[in-house]
């Protein structure tokens with residue numbers, strides 16, 4: 434499906450979004466605009482509502498109030514790719530890597546109607562893009578976490594989405610794989626003009642690729658550039674414990690130390706939510 438997406442207009446916008454689960458107010462007033470090709474890191478403590486925010490954008494749950502707008506598209510089904518946390522698979526699962534990627538075609542209107550040769554070609558192109566050709570014919574249950582993540586990313590991108598939502602894709606990955614996955618997503622996002630919202634607890638691999646950072650806590654959000662948010666003072670204030678941001682060889686590194694005492698500053702939100 435070809436959709437007209439303007440670079441000057443947000444692809445996704447959330448306007449005063451509020452979400453409760455029963456009496457539990459998870460998101461109080463979220464405002465956000467995500468532009469085409471923009472890479473946003475979504476961070477915040479456990480239970481802050483990061484996955485819930487992704488589900489709202491996916492349309493899986495509806496807000497109590499506020500508006501969520503996805504470009505001008507009427508049919509958003511194929512416009513959003515979603516990568517869940519790693520799969521928990523039985524090692525005996527008969528599905529091969531390339532079958533998992535092909536499943537991404539079946540969720541859209543032309544998946545089954547695609548000529549088998551064209552279908553195979555599309556799957557091969559995606560496997561090459563995520564550098565997964567060498568293990569594409571292995572049963573997915575026997576692949577490593579990093580290999581499975583590459584396949585899930587290929588699956589989510591095969592229907593040419595305009596927005597990619599990734600929910601903690603780095604959990605269970607080693608440092609090298611984490612950096613590789615982040616670089617891969619950032620590269621494909623920029624090449625194809627895909628907006629990315631990337632949920633993570635490990636911020637370090639994202640520091641060089643994020644355009645902006647969205648921090649969720651206590652139902653509210655703070656958004657800013659990496660330089661605005663990644664300061665020891667700001668992160669310590671947001672998390673409520675000592676977080677140090679160091680510059681080593683020109684690169685930022687975030688170190689969290691929950692046991693340290695820290696002065697929690699009186700103003701809980703150092704930045705206005707700029708959307």
Ligand SMILES: Nc1ncnc2c1ncn2[C@@H]1O[C@H](COP(=O)(O)OP(=O)(O)OP(=O)(O)O)[C@@H](O)[C@H]1O
Nearest residue numbers: 454455457459477478479480481482483484485486
């Ligand atoms: N379907 C649901 N029904 C009731 N409460 C829910 C539901 N889904 C999530 N919650 C609650 O909403 C809050 C936010 O959950 P969510 O999974 O969005 O947090 P998160 O920021 O992604 O957390 P984590 O970092 O631990 O993955 C939590 O307190 C959770 O228990």
